[in-house]
Amino acid sequence: MTKVIMHGCNGKMGQVIAGLIQEDKEIDLVAGIDISDHITNPFPVFSRIEDCNIEADVIIDFASARAVDALLDYCVAGQIPCVLCTTGLSDEQLAKVEEAAKKVAILKSANMSLGINTLLKLLKDATAVLAPAGFDIEIVEKHHNLKVDAPSGTALALADSVNEALNNEYEYVYDRSGRREKRPVKEIGISAVRGGTIVGDHDVIFAGTDEVITFSHTAYSKAVFGKGAVQAAKFLKGKPAGMYRMSDVIEASV
Numbered sequence: 001m002t003k004v005i006m007h008g009c010n011g012k013m014g015q016v017i018a019g020l021i022q023e024d025k026e027i028d029l030v031a032g033i034d035i036s037d038h039i040t041n042p043f044p045v046f047s048r049i050e051d052c053n054i055e056a057d058v059i060i061d062f063a064s065a066r067a068v069d070a071l072l073d074y075c076v077a078g079q080i081p082c083v084l085c086t087t088g089l090s091d092e093q094l095a096k097v098e099e100a101a102k103k104v105a106i107l108k109s110a111n112m113s114l115g116i117n118t119l120l121k122l123l124k125d126a127t128a129v130l131a132p133a134g135f136d137i138e139i140v141e142k143h144h145n146l147k148v149d150a151p152s153g154t155a156l157a158l159a160d161s162v163n164e165a166l167n168n169e170y171e172y173v174y175d176r177s178g179r180r181e182k183r184p185v186k187e188i189g190i191s192a193v194r195g196g197t198i199v200g201d202h203d204v205i206f207a208g209t210d211e212v213i214t215f216s217h218t219a220y221s222k223a224v225f226g227k228g229a230v231q232a233a234k235f236l237k238g239k240p241a242g243m244y245r246m247s248d249v250i251e252a253s254v
Helices: 010-021 067-078 091-100 114-130 153-164 221-236 246-253
Strands: 002-007 025-032 058-061 082-084 107-109 134-141 169-173 187-194 200-208 211-219 242-246
Touching: 002 221, 010 025, 010 153, 010 221, 025 134, 025 246, 058 067, 058 221, 058 242, 067 091, 082 221, 091 107, 107 221, 107 246, 114 134, 114 153, 114 187, 114 200, 114 221, 114 246, 153 187, 221 246
Parallel strands: 002 025, 002 058, 058 082, 082 107, 107 242, 134 187, 169 187
Antiparallel strands: 134 200, 200 211
């Protein structure tokens, strides 16, 4: 049995994961952390992670960027592995994540879905063929109107996967409104759309001469991310210090 603390338990993703854990006999939600108390939960909830005194094997984080620093300190101090899903982290926070991973197991992923993580692998193969052939690369991501960070962490992860296949020689461009020039070859355009209740929609477009190839992924509910987070928590239990990826979870299940 994997005992889990849910960091951000009263948020939308926290509620989804709590529901999934209730249906899974291999994992147990023993405590939650959230500054909001508008929901009654069958487990103890603390407003500050520093006050949590419940023993657990793993923490699943779907909170906010401003809560990540205290979370990392808690994980290191208590030697509790963490599935870190919050996006929009600053450069300083990303550096702190790297430092924490030297002392405790951290699994960081901008997107927990199996489909997205399979797409990350496919993009490297496609990029190796299409970029040298002169295809331009653009990414368009769409999310609901409540999402606060842009571009999405998933869009950046997709761009990073493409750029790794290009020896990281391409520049990311988020806004062309101030430019009046031809599109440079070595750039990846990333556009963000915010509206309605879109759960998550990502298109990676390879535009060549007289042909366009598009890789698309659409999430129809938050459950696809929650299922991945639960599997990641099971995987991370008992793992030694280090930085882990969702690809490690996928490989372990094959």
